[in-house]
Amino acid sequence: MAKRSIIQIKDLKKVYDLGAFKVQALKGLNFDIEEGSYTAIMGPSGSGKSTLLNILGCLDRPSNGAYILGDDDVAHMDDKELSGVRGSRIGFIFQSYNLIQQLNVVENIHVPLFYQGKDISDHYDHCVKLAEKVGLADRLDHRPMQLSGGQQQRVAVARSLVNEPLMLLADEPTGNLDSTTEQEILDILDELHGEGRTLVIVTHDDAVAERAERVIHLKDGLVDQDIRKGAAKAVAN
């Protein structure tokens, strides 16, 4: 019944040392995230959501505590190892899409594979398939500048999937979109969840949180509430 945990966090702390004083952004977090789950992280501004997500995404290291991703302790990896983990096991979706301007849609989708040493010629079909999956079959050689915000975010979603990651991390993925486009992106995320992917999404938006199975509320660098509505949904599925 219990699914495998792909994230295990114990007493996770993050301190920013600003010289004159220290900012305790995360003050000791403990939780697991199971494979295939859909988690939303909420909380007031400055509560540490982005800090947490950066650590989960191996862009940053915790000051203290343990972070097990899959079977690996990533809390103590060096920059090169962390780059490898980011490239092979994590899919990022950002609020401001963050596509590379000089590359077209397919090339943007391919970027994570490139850093895994995989040629675009060998994986072109795979990238195209992902573009089709997010509804951009007719935009393959468009540049980001030629796409709407919603379309750019679709490219970003496709890009996050290209390396078959353990989990997708998104920081306010719909923060820059209007409500219709937001629904479209959320539908895609739902679909991915349906396919068994693990999603962790930071959001301010209740509409986003509604779709998640679990909502972790942060407050002042600590877990304030951890609500699982999983039972109902799991049954529904």
Place this chain on the structure above:
Amino acid sequence: MRGSSLIQIVQVGFKSLRLHKLRSGLTMLGMIIGVWAVIVLVAIGEGASHDAQEAIKALGAQNVIIRSVKPMSDKVQLQGSDMEWETIYGLKNSDASRISKTVPGVIKVLPVLTQRKNITHGKRDVDCQLIGTYPYYPQFTQSKMVAGTFLNEIEEARKENSCVLTLELAEKLFAGHNPLMEKVVIRGFESAQVFRVKGIIQERVEGAKLPQQKDALGRTISANVFIPLSTFKALFGIKNIDRSVGSLSVERVELSEIRVEFGSADEVMEALPLLREALDKTRRGKVDYEIQVPINELNALKAQKARDTRMLMYIACISLLVGGIGIMNIMLATVTERTQEIGVRRAMGATQKDITVQFLIETLILCLLGGSIGVCGGWGFAWVRHHLLHTTTIVTEWSVLAAFGLSVTVGLVFGLYPARRAALLDPIEALRHA
């Protein structure tokens, strides 16, 4: 580095540079001008040096040329009449025979007597240099006959009125007619003599010992007329008259030049002191000759060229340094501008090394592209100068290699700092960068 991904980095590099065409172009300009300058300057220097070396080689590396020079002191000797001054100086026939007898290693001695004259054919008349010499002059000076034959022993013995013209002079005087067996008049200050043209010669070095004349196309004219030395002395004498400032100045010079051929360039160096000794024996300290040693000049020229080349390389290095700083400046701006892209790439799994390589390659592309354009431009310029402007210009392989090598080095050195800076950016801060 994986080969095919290198190709992709290069492709991405080109895409990034194409995003800012004007900026990339201006950045390359420094490199283009630097490389262009290296190639062009070296080619011009090489061409000039080549010409000079050829001229000296034509004089013969195993030859020594002794010339009569009007002595500075003891200049004028009064003789007889009130307004006539006469100077007797210079080389003598006895010098020539003493050299061939006493100096070791001498193979041949060629006496030459020269005076400025005027030559006419019909209505045309040209200033020329009248040269009295021996029949083996062409072999000695590596000159070749274009038509007819050179003076021979019989003409020398009989003091005949035969002459040989240089090609340029023949063209001027005869304007297309065949000059062979035609008559010309050679006019000096005192006498005019009729000569028969028996050959046309083309000298290897022209103007080396004469004031240079140029034709309409800017080519050097060697308006030389060769006659037997014996004829020269019999008809014109060794008295050379020069009218200047109201007075008459007469010079008596028996031989204008003695050319001495040795067996080899090494023997030249060994024999020089003995040669001076032989000449000074009868002169009692009077300095009325100079010795030109082509092999020495050639060596001096080569040394000078080595110095010039070094100087050029310093200048080239400085100009490429300036170009390199320009490139570094632009790459730093590029890194700042593309901070977010760097953050994204890092999030997508790029290591610091990946980022370093990417920016380094972009810098290298700028340098290599600039370098190539510079090489082509320099080559083109040299070609035009050589083939269309007829000025010897020689593009040397090493200058192309050096220019290319330097631009790559500059790219690596000046690209490394911006690339490292990009790589060391904190991924999170880079991602947040607007």
